[in-house]
Amino acid sequence: MTQTTTAAPESAFETAQAQLRKVAEILELDAGMIGVLAHPKRELTVHFPVRMDDGSTRIFTGYRVQHNDARGPLKGGLRYSSRVTLDEIRALAMWMTWKCAVVNLPYGGAKGGVVVDPRLLSDGELERLTRRYTTEMAIVIGPERDIPAPDMGTDARVMAWMMDTFSMHHGFSIPGVVTGKPVDIGGSQGRFEATGRGALYITQEACHLRGLSLQGATGAVQGFGNVGGVVARMLAQAGAKVVAVSDSRGVVYRDTGLDVESLYSKRLAGGFLDRTDLGPGHREISNAELLELPVDILIPAALEGQITEQNASRIRAGMIVEAANGPVTAGADAILAERDIYLVPDILANAGGVVVSYFEWVQDMQSFFWDETEVNQRLQRIMTKAFSEVSAVAQSRGLRLREAAYVVALKRVMEATRLRGLYP
Numbered sequence: 001m002t003q004t005t006t007a008a009p010e011s012a013f014e015t016a017q018a019q020l021r022k023v024a025e026i027l028e029l030d031a032g033m034i035g036v037l038a039h040p041k042r043e044l045t046v047h048f049p050v051r052m053d054d055g056s057t058r059i060f061t062g063y064r065v066q067h068n069d070a071r072g073p074l075k076g077g078l079r080y081s082s083r084v085t086l087d088e089i090r091a092l093a094m095w096m097t098w099k100c101a102v103v104n105l106p107y108g109g110a111k112g113g114v115v116v117d118p119r120l121l122s123d124g125e126l127e128r129l130t131r132r133y134t135t136e137m138a139i140v141i142g143p144e145r146d147i148p149a150p151d152m153g154t155d156a157r158v159m160a161w162m163m164d165t166f167s168m169h170h171g172f173s174i175p176g177v178v179t180g181k182p183v184d185i186g187g188s189q190g191r192f193e194a195t196g197r198g199a200l201y202i203t204q205e206a207c208h209l210r211g212l213s214l215q216g217a218t219g220a221v222q223g224f225g226n227v228g229g230v231v232a233r234m235l236a237q238a239g240a241k242v243v244a245v246s247d248s249r250g251v252v253y254r255d256t257g258l259d260v261e262s263l264y265s266k267r268l269a270g271g272f273l274d275r276t277d278l279g280p281g282h283r284e285i286s287n288a289e290l291l292e293l294p295v296d297i298l299i300p301a302a303l304e305g306q307i308t309e310q311n312a313s314r315i316r317a318g319m320i321v322e323a324a325n326g327p328v329t330a331g332a333d334a335i336l337a338e339r340d341i342y343l344v345p346d347i348l349a350n351a352g353g354v355v356v357s358y359f360e361w362v363q364d365m366q367s368f369f370w371d372e373t374e375v376n377q378r379l380q381r382i383m384t385k386a387f388s389e390v391s392a393v394a395q396s397r398g399l400r401l402r403e404a405a406y407v408v409a410l411k412r413v414m415e416a417t418r419l420r421g422l423y424p
Helices: 012-027 031-038 086-102 123-137 156-170 194-210 228-237 260-265 287-291 330-338 352-366 372-397 401-420
Strands: 042-051 057-068 074-081 108-115 146-150 218-222 241-247 250-253 283-285 297-300 319-321 342-344
Touching: 012 031, 012 086, 012 330, 012 401, 031 401, 042 086, 042 123, 057 086, 057 123, 074 086, 074 156, 074 352, 086 108, 086 352, 086 401, 108 123, 108 146, 123 156, 146 156, 146 352, 194 228, 194 297, 194 319, 194 342, 194 352, 194 372, 218 228, 218 287, 228 241, 228 260, 228 297, 241 260, 241 287, 250 287, 342 401, 352 372, 372 401
Parallel strands: 074 108, 074 146, 218 241, 218 297, 297 319, 319 342
Antiparallel strands: 042 057, 057 108, 241 250, 250 283
């Protein structure tokens, strides 16, 4: 009797490695350079105790992966999630390297995570966990070394605790150790909306290139948190008809278009959609169905690995803009390429957050701050220039945008590596 086996789902790091190998072939990289780019420079795993409100002690596991610092200090978010794995953090750190390079920031990529569901902790427990994690990571982070930022499950308050803890260790305030802080303690205007706003700028450029007007274009956004909620709202403000948005509890859908402004203003704690009093015409569909809607623009803004080899053939969007990190697996990407679906890769589409994090870091280092209008103008200039550079490479080499973005990023990282040389 013949047994059939189902292949294991493609992991985030496998996707990241496959993307690197594909572009390494295009650039004809030697094995040594591929080895440098494929492996994180440093990985720190910690297991640390936290005192809970009931007096008990729980052990949590945390990570910080530093991928490549050839272009400057390391930069990357910190996520709190029960799904965090070292493999995932490695992938996210690698993607941060390419993301910083493609928009030409003087940073390398890093990422951190703690295996925890923050919704199950009290405020006091969350603060103690954050401060202990920061203490464990103090040997590898710093404003000239590695600068964390908010990510899934973390926010400005968590960054404030991290900054305060690191500063207490040194005896004076060091606001530049993290970005995404509250404005009152060194945060930047415009940082909260930056990733979503950057995704909007990129979507506008992509639509212009493709001859598609945003006015009246249909869109679906998977995820309604700090990124998806902002980009859905801004798409609607730009005149698009957003027909579906989702969170982890499901999808809100109306084929004639949603009142995104109302949904955004009334969203619940944690970024969840308020499903009460939606009015006529709304109906619930699954997240899987959202991805397969026949819309002009699909924006995955939730988790990695949402479009896979299992559902890629059923995607009906005319354009995909990856506002999440790694929402399309390598296998799915090949299917989408065969079907000629236009895709804007994550390392370009969602780079707005790290761009404004860079602005925040610069402002902290010089103790001189900009207003929100200046921040947004600078963000738009960087994002539109990066899209133009990537599009030019795509056209000249006959590549899709993903491969073109990687060509731009890898060339910059390789050149920095070559100029610095190998020590000793």
